[in-house]
Amino acid sequence: GESVGLHLPTLSVQEGDNSIINCAYSNSASDYFIWYKQESGKGPQFIIDIRSNMDKRQGQRVTVLLNKTVKHLSLQIAATQPGDSAVYFCAESEYGNKLVFGAGTILRVKS
Amino acid sequence: DTAVSQTPKYLVTQMGNDKSIKCEQNLGHDTMYWYKQDSKKFLKIMFSYNNKELIINETVPNRFSPKSPDKAHLNLHINSLELGDSAVYFCASTQTAAALGETQYFGPGTRLLVL
Numbered sequence: 001g002e003s004v005g006l007h008l009p010t011l012s013v014q015e016g017d018n019s020i021i022n023c024a025y026s027n028s029a030s031d032y033f034i035w036y037k038q039e040s041g042k043g044p045q046f047i048i049d050i051r052s053n054m055d056k057r058q059g060q061r062v063t064v065l066l067n068k069t070v071k072h073l074s075l076q077i078a079a080t081q082p083g084d085s086a087v088y089f090c091a092e093s094e095y096g097n098k099l100v101f102g103a104g105t106i107l108r109v110k111s
Numbered sequence: 112d113t114a115v116s117q118t119p120k121y122l123v124t125q126m127g128n129d130k131s132i133k134c135e136q137n138l139g140h141d142t143m144y145w146y147k148q149d150s151k152k153f154l155k156i157m158f159s160y161n162n163k164e165l166i167i168n169e170t171v172p173n174r175f176s177p178k179s180p181d182k183a184h185l186n187l188h189i190n191s192l193e194l195g196d197s198a199v200y201f202c203a204s205t206q207t208a209a210a211l212g213e214t215q216y217f218g219p220g221t222r223l224l225v226l
Binding site for chain 1: 115151152153154155156159167169201203214215216217218219220
């Protein structure tokens with residue numbers, strides 16, 4: 001697949017387990033954060049976002065946690081499914097300015 | 112209906128050629144973007160247009176020239192293609208240019224290979 005040869009961090013999980021994908025961001029003035037999922041051969045797809053005045057936000061099967069003290073963002077996926085296999089990107093922006101993407105993490109779900 | 116569409120999906124060309132990539136969004140958004148994703152999957156913004164006006168222009172060689180004939184279209188023309196231009200180019204759009212909480216909608220990408 002497209003991930004062959006990529007030297008991105010890789011998280012391998014068993015189907016049904018929970019996944020935690022981590023991201024360290026760089027700009028302490030960033031006030032908006034997003035997680036994107038990119039499946040092989042497709043464009044990034046919005047998963048969940050969070051503003052800097054929050055430290056946790058939940059969606060369907062996904063939770064984003066924000067720790068501004070250490071500039072850390074995480075994405076938790078509950079009951080991971082094979083369809084969750086993809087590259088996950090965090091992105092940050094400082095009020096309406098351009099999105100700056102992180103390096104990406106490959107999630108592999110084993111059946 | 113596809114929200115953000117790009118053509119072509121694949122583009123293979125020789126060094127030195129000039130090529131264009133087209134993007135259209137049917138979401139009624141005001142702002143459109145071009146991103147470049149390299150072989151390491153690193154995604155970086157190149158340009159942004161708001162209602163046909165250029166608002167973001169990152170450090171991109173001037174061989175790259177975006178054009179927005181209307182707010183639903185943002186095309187990217189590349190002159191004198193080089194090997195290093197090989198990448199996947201993504202178009203994206205948002206409702207407005209500068210609002211907290213704007214979701215960017217991405218197109219499917221154009222895979223450019225320069226030989």
